[in-house]
Amino acid sequence: MDALVATVPPAPPDISIARLHGEACYTCGAALCPLTPAGAVRVRIEGGWRVWPVVACSAHVAGGVK
Ligand SMILES: [Zn+2]
Structure with a gap:
């Protein structure tokens, strides 16, 4: 694995597409509120x-992405 990619936390396998694509809060899934960039996650392809x-x-x- 690329050393840089290794620093990015992995997303759970059941992560919703909305959360993954930045259309909802990564932590709670809220979408009807101000949303701020909170880092990045990686998914296996x-x-x-x-x-x-x-x-x-x-x-x-x-809290950022854990
Ligand atoms: Zn939230």
């Missing part, structure tokens, strides 16, 4: 990993 930027609501943005 054939042959490696795909990194997606994710967003968080005001309640979860401080």
